[in-house]
Amino acid sequence: MSSALLSDVLNLTLEHLFLVGLSIGIAAALAIPAGILLTRRSVLQGWVLGFANVMQTVPSLALFGFLIPLPFLGGIGKQTAIVALVLYALLPILRNTLTGILGVDPAVRESAIAMGMTGPQLLWEVELPLATRTILAGLRIATVTTIGTATIAAAIGGGGLGVFIFRGLASVDTTLLLAGAVPAALIAVAADRGLEWVEQKLSPV
Amino acid sequence: MTEGRVSPLVSFRKVSACLGQKVILHDLSFDVEAGETLVLLGRSGSGKTTALKMVNGLLLPSAGEVSIEGIPTNAWDLIKLRRRTGYVIQDAGLFPHFTVGANVGLVPRLEGWPSCDIGARVESLLTQVGLPPSQFATRYPRELSGGQRQRVGVARALAADPPLLLMDEPFGALDPVTRVELQQQFLHLRDTLGKTALLVTHDVREALLLATRIGVLHEGRLVFLGGSAEFLKADEQEVRAFHACLEDKWKETI
Numbered sequence: 207m208s209s210a211l212l213s214d215v216l217n218l219t220l221e222h223l224f225l226v227g228l229s230i231g232i233a234a235a236l237a238i239p240a241g242i243l244l245t246r247r248s249v250l251q252g253w254v255l256g257f258a259n260v261m262q263t264v265p266s267l268a269l270f271g272f273l274i275p276l277p278f279l280g281g282i283g284k285q286t287a288i289v290a291l292v293l294y295a296l297l298p299i300l301r302n303t304l305t306g307i308l309g310v311d312p313a314v315r316e317s318a319i320a321m322g323m324t325g326p327q328l329l330w331e332v333e334l335p336l337a338t339r340t341i342l343a344g345l346r347i348a349t350v351t352t353i354g355t356a357t358i359a360a361a362i363g364g365g366g367l368g369v370f371i372f373r374g375l376a377s378v379d380t381t382l383l384l385a386g387a388v389p390a391a392l393i394a395v396a397a398d399r400g401l402e403w404v405e406q407k408l409s410p411v
Numbered sequence: 412m413t414e415g416r417v418s419p420l421v422s423f424r425k426v427s428a429c430l431g432q433k434v435i436l437h438d439l440s441f442d443v444e445a446g447e448t449l450v451l452l453g454r455s456g457s458g459k460t461t462a463l464k465m466v467n468g469l470l471l472p473s474a475g476e477v478s479i480e481g482i483p484t485n486a487w488d489l490i491k492l493r494r495r496t497g498y499v500i501q502d503a504g505l506f507p508h509f510t511v512g513a514n515v516g517l518v519p520r521l522e523g524w525p526s527c528d529i530g531a532r533v534e535s536l537l538t539q540v541g542l543p544p545s546q547f548a549t550r551y552p553r554e555l556s557g558g559q560r561q562r563v564g565v566a567r568a569l570a571a572d573p574p575l576l577l578m579d580e581p582f583g584a585l586d587p588v589t590r591v592e593l594q595q596q597f598l599h600l601r602d603t604l605g606k607t608a609l610l611v612t613h614d615v616r617e618a619l620l621l622a623t624r625i626g627v628l629h630e631g632r633l634v635f636l637g638g639s640a641e642f643l644k645a646d647e648q649e650v651r652a653f654h655a656c657l658e659d660k661w662k663e664t665i
Contacts, residue, residue: 311504311507313500313502313504314504314505314506314507316469316500316504317498317500317503317504317505317506318506319469319493320467320469320493320496320498320577321493321494321498321517321518321521321567322490322491322492322493322494322518322521323490323521324490327521332506332508335508336507336508
């Protein structure tokens with residue numbers, strides 16, 4: 207492998223990590239509070255989960271395409287890619303936050319209320335600690351799938367390891383294809399293992 | 412409120428509760444006087460747990476009024492009311508991510524006690540319920556037997572020294588030997604600490620053992636209220652149904 211290719215792999219890997227990291231960060235910042243809110247407003251659950259579900263069913267290449275003509279969010283480049291990746295990552299995080307909190311043993315929740323915990327105390331001292339494992343599992347699924355989906359971002363000029371894959375496809379060059387696919391797969395495996403480890407570490411029970 | 416009379420600790424006045432179309436409690440009126448143990452006895456679905464949860468405002472009446480120390484629950488600051496009302500449920504409902512010590516010290520901590528006071532309180536309570544603190548304070552609920560968990564549940568309910576204890580089938584999930592041990596311990600604690608208790612059970616023997624007065628709930632109505640002796644003599648149909656659960660030893664007194 208030439209050193210030019212090697213430095214390209216390195217740069218695109220960093221770009222890929224940036225795309226994934228930022229997207230997951232934004233998605234978590236939106237979906238975790240939204241999930242918490244939904245446990246308090248059960249009427250909205252169907253609507254919001256429905257929206258996140260629909261986002262997930264749109265084929266990824268099509269979603270990138272749909273976003274291009276949109277003002278503010280769309281266009282060509284990283285911004286559009288990040289918006290699409292965020293939309294994809296919402297569902298697993300949202301669903302697991304909801305499941306995690308609603309899955310807290312009703313007897314434990316009732317005890318907490320009966321002991322005189324306030325709403326925020328119930329959330330921070332009981333519900334979130336007991337839901338941590340499930341929420342992190344959602345974050346893990348979202349991260350691993352986003353690492354894969356982010357390769358398609360190159361189609362709309364988002365950069366990342368997908369650049370190699372699309373270039374490899376266009377020029378029928380297996381080396382280029384592998385230069386994109388192998389690091390992406392390695393990142394996905396590493397993220398999966400790493401987050402699994404965090405999950406075990408942070409799990410309170 | 413009658414002039415010149417100390418208001419009862421807990422007072423139900425014409426309390427009804429509905430869940431959708433279904434009436435859970437119907438026109439319930441009774442008092443719990445300071446120092447007594449009132450046992451609400453009833454089958455599953457008789458409304459006894461619903462009645463209990465109205466005392467600390469986990470549920471509010473659809474009609475009528477539940478008063479604690481003369482103040483209706485809807486006028487209480489519920490957080491304050493709950494922190495001064497002990498609550499013990501079947502299987503204890505301990506916080507699985509807190510140690511035994513943290514479980515017991517919860518209400519004092521919420522109330523902002525200094526941490527050395529909390530530590531001392533936790534030690535004394537664990538000793539009182541028969542769990543040596545050096546051995547148990549740092550364990551997690553999953554490392555305890557059912558009986559030990561229930562002891563922790565009782566210690567937690569007593570932590571902030573509440574005048575009133577609410578207990579929902581507290582010994583229901585225990586093996587018979589442990590159950591008797593804990594019942595005896597409850598009697599001992601109640602008498603030494605002078606607590607008032609409202610206890611809910613479907614076990615007629617437990618009611619006779621623990622109660623100073625027994626109230627029998629049937630389909631949301633209070634069909635009997637009185638002492639153990641009256642209970643054994645009563646001719647009401649649902650009370651007779653409970654008599655039938657007793658061994659001959661008891662029946663001789665009927």
